[in-house]
Amino acid sequence: MNPNREQLGLLYGILGMVCFSLTLPATRVAVEYFGTVGVGLGRGLLAGLLAVLLVTIFRLPRPNHAELKELVLLAAGAVVGFPYLSSWSMDTLPASHGAIILALLPLVTAGFARWREGEHPSRLFWLFSVCGSLIVTAYALIQGAGRLQSADLILFAGVVLAAYGYAVGGRLTRTRGAIWVVCWALIVSLPITAFPGAVAIWQHGADAPQNAWIALLYLGTGSQLLAWIFWCLGLSLGGIAKVSQIQLVQPFVTIMLSAALLDEPITMLTIGAALLVIVTVAGGQKSSVRMENKPMVMGSEDARQA
Numbered sequence: 333m334n335p336n337r338e339q340l341g342l343l344y345g346i347l348g349m350v351c352f353s354l355t356l357p358a359t360r361v362a363v364e365y366f367g368t369v370g371v372g373l374g375r376g377l378l379a380g381l382l383a384v385l386l387v388t389i390f391r392l393p394r395p396n397h398a399e400l401k402e403l404v405l406l407a408a409g410a411v412v413g414f415p416y417l418s419s420w421s422m423d424t425l426p427a428s429h430g431a432i433i434l435a436l437l438p439l440v441t442a443g444f445a446r447w448r449e450g451e452h453p454s455r456l457f458w459l460f461s462v463c464g465s466l467i468v469t470a471y472a473l474i475q476g477a478g479r480l481q482s483a484d485l486i487l488f489a490g491v492v493l494a495a496y497g498y499a500v501g502g503r504l505t506r507t508r509g510a511i512w513v514v515c516w517a518l519i520v521s522l523p524i525t526a527f528p529g530a531v532a533i534w535q536h537g538a539d540a541p542q543n544a545w546i547a548l549l550y551l552g553t554g555s556q557l558l559a560w561i562f563w564c565l566g567l568s569l570g571g572i573a574k575v576s577q578i579q580l581v582q583p584f585v586t587i588m589l590s591a592a593l594l595d596e597p598i599t600m601l602t603i604g605a606a607l608l609v610i611v612t613v614a615g616g617q618k619s620s621v622r623m624e625n626k627p628m629v630m631g632s633e634d635a636r637q638a
Contacts, residue, residue, distance in 0.1 A: 341570020
């Protein structure tokens with residue numbers, strides 16, 4: 333793979349990760365007032381309405397039948413499954429603890445990239461990825477009083493769905509472009525997100541304070557739309573497996589923001605775990621990943637430029 337292309341993908345991936353980093357703290361703030369449905373599906377509704385606007389402005393072409401199947405899989409994982417399950421788990425988990433469970437996402441994403449998208453990371457890559465995931469898993473167990481909580485399992489199920497969606501999205505972006513992929517995935521999910529999301533927001537919105545509204549708006553515009561566009565660009569340019577490892581750093585960013593916004597403590601254990609994870613991410617970026625030529629879902633030539 334072209335080194336300049338990889339570097340650009342890494343940059344987009346970092347931008348996406350930073351934009352994603354407030355997702356769990358914001359979810360925890362918003363879910364207290366809007367509920368699981370209001371946040372889990374309402375954010376998809378808000379992003380979907382913006383996606384309709386973008387498709388209209390940029391005159392993005394409609395997906396063909398094969399692409400529509402891929403978009404449904406993408407939407408099921410990243411628009412409906414993960415947002416709903418993460419909102420559910422945030423009813424009981426601290427945002428910083430949830431972020432650590434979310435750090436398993438890179439390893440699972442790399443697994444889907446290997447299984448479904450024809451990327452073959454080296455043994456050294458898997459070593460660094462597994463080590464990073466073990467570090468954050470151990471941290472999560474210690475923070476959870478040495479045992480898994482039911483909310484951890486709920487969030488992990490969301491992680492699996494998100495990872496699958498990311499792998500599909502990264503592949504589609506190579507032929508259709510990130511804005512096209514994200515917008516149409518959000519539009520495809522509107523039949524599921526629109527009615528229950530709108531009803532939940534309507535029922536709880538009048539009693540929600542300003543900070544809850546800000547959190548929900550961020551989830552719909554920043555996390556579900558803008559961050560996802562950057563992330564898909566990163567995955568498509570830099571490789572799904574490699575760029576996915578950047579999210580191992582996300583807990584560190586999230587914990588810093590959680591400390592500032594939610595007054596959650598930062599311990600020496602947290603700092604030490606974060607530094608070790610950064611080392612594993614750096615090692616993973618220097619490891620090789622072999623690409624297998626697999627048939628892609630193709631769109632029109634014009635659509636690839638969108």
